[in-house]
Amino acid sequence: MCGIVAYLGDKDAYPILINGLKRLEYRGYDSAGVALLNGGDLTIFKCQGKVSDLEAHVNGRSTKGSVGMGHTRWATHGPPNDVNAHPHQSTSGDLALIHNGIIENYAPIKAELSQRGHTFRSETDTEVLVHLIDDIQRTEGVDLPEAVRLALESVVGAYAIVVMDRKSPDLLVAARKSSPLVIGIGENEHFLASDATPIVEHTKNVVYLEDGEMAVIDRHSGLKIRNVKNQDKTPFIHELEMHLEALEKGGYDHFMLKEIHEQPRSVRDSMRGRLNLAKGEVMLGGVKDYEQKLVNAKRILILGCGTSWHAGLVGEYLFEDLARIPVEVEYASEFRYRNPIVNEDDIVIAISQSGETADTLAAIELAKGRGATIIGICNVVGSSIARVTHAGSYTHAGPEIGVASTKAFTAQVTVLTLMALMIGQKKGTIGGSNFHRLLNELEAIPDKVQKVLQTEAQIRYIADIYKDATNALYLGRGYSFPVALEGALKLKEIRLHPCGRIPRRRDEAWSYRLDR
Numbered sequence: 001m002c003g004i005v006a007y008l009g010d011k012d013a014y015p016i017l018i019n020g021l022k023r024l025e026y027r028g029y030d031s032a033g034v035a036l037l038n039g040g041d042l043t044i045f046k047c048q049g050k051v052s053d054l055e056a057h058v059n060g061r062s063t064k065g066s067v068g069m070g071h072t073r074w075a076t077h078g079p080p081n082d083v084n085a086h087p088h089q090s091t092s093g094d095l096a097l098i099h100n101g102i103i104e105n106y107a108p109i110k111a112e113l114s115q116r117g118h119t120f121r122s123e124t125d126t127e128v129l130v131h132l133i134d135d136i137q138r139t140e141g142v143d144l145p146e147a148v149r150l151a152l153e154s155v156v157g158a159y160a161i162v163v164m165d166r167k168s169p170d171l172l173v174a175a176r177k178s179s180p181l182v183i184g185i186g187e188n189e190h191f192l193a194s195d196a197t198p199i200v201e202h203t204k205n206v207v208y209l210e211d212g213e214m215a216v217i218d219r220h221s222g223l224k225i226r227n228v229k230n231q232d233k234t235p236f237i238h239e240l241e242m243h244l245e246a247l248e249k250g251g252y253d254h255f256m257l258k259e260i261h262e263q264p265r266s267v268r269d270s271m272r273g274r275l276n277l278a279k280g281e282v283m284l285g286g287v288k289d290y291e292q293k294l295v296n297a298k299r300i301l302i303l304g305c306g307t308s309w310h311a312g313l314v315g316e317y318l319f320e321d322l323a324r325i326p327v328e329v330e331y332a333s334e335f336r337y338r339n340p341i342v343n344e345d346d347i348v349i350a351i352s353q354s355g356e357t358a359d360t361l362a363a364i365e366l367a368k369g370r371g372a373t374i375i376g377i378c379n380v381v382g383s384s385i386a387r388v389t390h391a392g393s394y395t396h397a398g399p400e401i402g403v404a405s406t407k408a409f410t411a412q413v414t415v416l417t418l419m420a421l422m423i424g425q426k427k428g429t430i431g432g433s434n435f436h437r438l439l440n441e442l443e444a445i446p447d448k449v450q451k452v453l454q455t456e457a458q459i460r461y462i463a464d465i466y467k468d469a470t471n472a473l474y475l476g477r478g479y480s481f482p483v484a485l486e487g488a489l490k491l492k493e494i495r496l497h498p499c500g501r502i503p504r505r506r507d508e509a510w511s512y513r514l515d516r
């Protein structure tokens with residue numbers, strides 16, 4: 001998963017795109033590129049390496065244009081090199097396209113287009129799509145949005161794309177399927193990005209494109225959204241709650257350290273307005289309408305991947321202990337490919353930091369299709385999981401940029417604790433005095449975390465001794481068992497460069513991120 005950013009407005013697009021790509025660097029990538037439209041002139045710059053390499057490559061050349069798009073690539077088809085970097089162009093050179101995701105049926109489409117005279121420069125699956133759109137435009141005589149729509153009808157896979165056409169210099173066409181895209185709406189300007197981080201400094205008004213939807217942004221007629229079946233959709237404008245300062249490093253050496261130190265605040269924010277010591281109650285507004293269903297649940301299924309799965313394991317202990325409900329915790333990527341038994345009176349709790357985890361989304365759809373009630377726990381307001389679940393609670397951890405999760409995990413555990421306490425109290429499975437004791441202990445946690453962080457010198461001393469170890473054994477029983485698993489995952493992510501579950505490319509991006 002890497003990055004897309006695009007702009008159409010009155011300003012110079014290039015600095016906005018470069019800045020936006022830098023905001024998306026945390027997602028990991030191997031090459032970067034931009035395309036700029038200035039009237040009928042289409043200019044493309046792209047190269048392997050970092051966004052700063054792209055800037056050096058562009059240096060001194062004209063970057064005129066108030067329409068443009070930028071991309072950071074995480075190679076899936078063809079090695080990371082200058083030619084495979086996006087944007088890709090049609091044979092005529094009229095169209096340029098950027099893509100995040102995978103076109104699964106690119107090979108037969110490529111073979112057919114080659115027979116029809118198209119020549120391919122790169123080894124990517126993406127390039128096939130731009131040739132296909134070009135081919136449809138010519139043979140069907142349709143405009144760009146319609147050609148994109150028809151092309152997507154023949155494509156199998158996951159994508160977020162943006163397309164530009166030098167014959168239509170005031171137009172951007174975008175579409176998404178299983179790969180997020182957010183549209184920012186400013187004064188006489190529009191932005192597109194893989195997530196809101198490049199947009200927040202320009203506007204707080206955003207529209208989240210849904211799966212199977214296309215956005216047509218025209219300088220004169222503004223934004224139109226339609227689905228791939230050609231039905232018009234009314235854009236629903238969300239207001240971003242993200243603040244720019246939350247995306248900066250705030251004086252810390254790297255994001256992960258900053259996020260570790262943010263935990264007293266993030267845990268407190270996750271409890272804010274939900275824990276009322278005076279009244280002796282827990283209130284989770286987002287699941288209020290489903291409170292009785294939770295209390296009556298015969299079984300809870302918790303779905304997640306990686307860190308969220310570990311938080312789910314803590315949740316299992318909490319729900320069993322405090323609410324006396326049987327819980328099964330499932331790896332979403334396994335669950336979605338089985339034929340799992342899901343009943344209509346099951347409660348499914350889906351956990352994801354970003355709210356965009358593709359496997360968790362697919363697992364939710366499966367469970368929803370079988371009639372279960374789905375409760376989401378995620379960090380990103382308005383994200384896909386927040387939208388597809390019946391109800392849910394945000395974690396309010398703030399943006400987590402470090403891929404090795406810290407504050408998102410503790411915020412997830414906080415929300416799960418509140419949920420278990422709420423159900424336990426309503427169900428009568430926690431005695432009154434025990435309930436009050438637990439509420440008080442929970443309330444005291446942010447201060448305790450603060451105290452732990454004050455021991456940073458000791459932590460650094462210990463870390464220095466063990467930092468070059470090639471193996472480590474994490475032990476834990478009870479609630480500490482999932483925490484030990486999560487600790488071991490962190491160590492793998494940061495030190496050991498695992499080649500197994502976590503792809504190598506991804507942990508290269510991590511080590512880069514930690515070195516910054």
Ligand code: GLU
Pocket residue numbers: 001002003072073074075076077078084099100101102103124125126
């Ligand atoms: N599959 C495309 C490629 O390998 C896009 C990868 C991405 O998501 O950046 O170029």
